[in-house]
Amino acid sequence: MELLSPVGNFEALKAAVQNGADSVYFGSNLFNARAFANNFDLEQLEKSIQYAKIRGVKTHLTLNILIKDNEFQDALNLAKQAYNYGIDAIIVQDLGLATKLIKLFPDLPIHASTQMTVHSLNGALELEKLGFKRIILARELSIDEIDYICKHTNTEIECFVHGALCISYSGQCLFSSLLRSGVLVIVENVHSLAGFLMNY
Secondary structure, eight states: OOOEEEOSSHHHHHHHHHTTOSEEEEEBSSSOSOTTSOOBOHHHHHHHHHHHHHTTOEEEEEEOSOOOGGGHHHHHHHHHHHHHHTOSEEEEOOHHHHHHHHHHOTTSOEEEOGGGOOOSHHHHHHHHHHTOSEEEOOTTOOHHHHHHHHHTOSSEEEOOOSOOOOSSSTTOHHHHHHHHHHHHHHHHHHHHHHHHHHHO
16 A cells, blocks of 8 residues: 655655555646646656655655657657656556657656546457556546456556546546536536527
8 A cells, every 4th residue: 555645846745654545646847637737847857856865765856748749859858857766666658658758767656547448358468568667547437447457467566546527437537527517517517508598
């Protein structure tokens, strides 16, 4: 069992480390799904990794978005910089990027982000074949479903235990945001309809 905490800035990192987190994960100011968090530039990234490492806490970098062709080399460069700083794992959504990282850094654990929407044993087994060391399951799974996947794969399994803004399957963020917008439109239309009927 490992307690892994998200951290959006250096103060949050210190709080997580000082309050018993075994590991932390954070994004740089590029290529992560928490674009509106403070995140870390390269200098802060190195400082954060060293701060955690001295205290026996592992660090995971999120590169958990889909990478465009013209961003690929920059994403690789960021991963290489984090690797040189001593990052313990990289959390990835993009299969192309993940495959390249697994090949380039065989001693660096690559984790499948919850953004991959892995919600079945078959999905977990496919990622295991590709060389992922850990799979972060979709948040919608029941305890029984998680238990079943854990018992039938050799890959480490990670699960969220609190909070999510998604109202769709994990990883389907754009669809989730569209649904949210659609729900608001429906609610507005219902109120309009109710007002119209009351006046009729």
